[in-house]
Amino acid sequence: MAPQMERNLSAYHLVITVAAIVALGIIVICATTAIAKDERPQVRDWELVRSVSNPYGGTIDLVLIPEQKQRDRQYYLAVADSMCADRTSCMVNFWTNRAHIPTSASMPVTDLAVMTGLYERSPTYTAPVLSLACWLYPNRETAESMKCGYFPGARVPWKMPGTEAPKRK
Numbered sequence: 017m018a019p020q021m022e023r024n025l026s027a028y029h030l031v032i033t034v035a036a037i038v039a040l041g042i043i044v045i046c047a048t049t050a051i052a053k054d055e056r057p058q059v060r061d062w063e064l065v066r067s068v069s070n071p072y073g074g075t076i077d078l079v080l081i082p083e084q085k086q087r088d089r090q091y092y093l094a095v096a097d098s099m100c101a102d103r104t105s106c107m108v109n110f111w112t113n114r115a116h117i118p119t120s121a122s123m124p125v126t127d128l129a130v131m132t133g134l135y136e137r138s139p140t141y142t143a144p145v146l147s148l149a150c151w152l153y154p155n156r157e158t159a160e161s162m163k164c165g166y167f168p169g170a171r172v173p174w175k176m177p178g179t180e181a182p183k184r185k
Contacts, residue, residue: 061085062095065117076107076121083112086132087152089162096135096146108135129169 061082067075077099085091092110100106110133111117118127132152137144147165150156156174166172 064099065114066119068119068121070107070121074105074107076109078117079108079110080114080117081110081112081132086110086112087148089146089148092133092135092146092148093144096137096144100135100137104137104139106135106137110134125169128167129171131165131167131170134165134167 062085063080065078065080067077070076079095079099081091081095095110096106096108099108109131111127111131113130116127116130118124131149133146133148135144135146145163147163149170150159150164150166151170151172153159153162153164154173156172156176159172
């Protein structure tokens with residue numbers, strides 16, 4: 017083989033070897049980072065306070081969430097998915113105040129008035145249903161477009177139709 021050709025072939029082998037080492041290094045770094053992320057303890061900032069017997073079957077999970085998450089729909093869905101896991105039927109009610117989490121499925125109106133959300137999954141539904149309390153929204157249009165829940169006893173921050181005092185003549 018000619019000396020020039022030998023040098024070109026050696027340089028080619030060197031470039032290929034360096035590229036392979038760099039690629040392998042990148043793969044190892046990515047894999048190590050992914051494993052490290054998975055090994056970090058997951059911080060759970062919500063709490064299953066209790067599960068109560070549902071008179072219609074199954075249980076209702078009563079969950080305490082941080083107040084700063086009370087308007088975060090994705091947060092509720094993540095908690096509900098974690099709670100319900102593989103169950104085909106599941107009901108989760110949410111509060112931000114432990115003192116209002118009821119002790120049974122017979123829930124006082126004062127506790128329902130401050131409930132922040134309700135999640136239901138059932139084989140008879142086409143998709144799970146999440147309703148956040150209407151009082152969490154700034155106005156009626158937004159609340160109803162998000163399919164909010166008018167929970168018993170709750171007060172909304174807007175006037176409801178038909179609640180105005182009659183006009184005097």
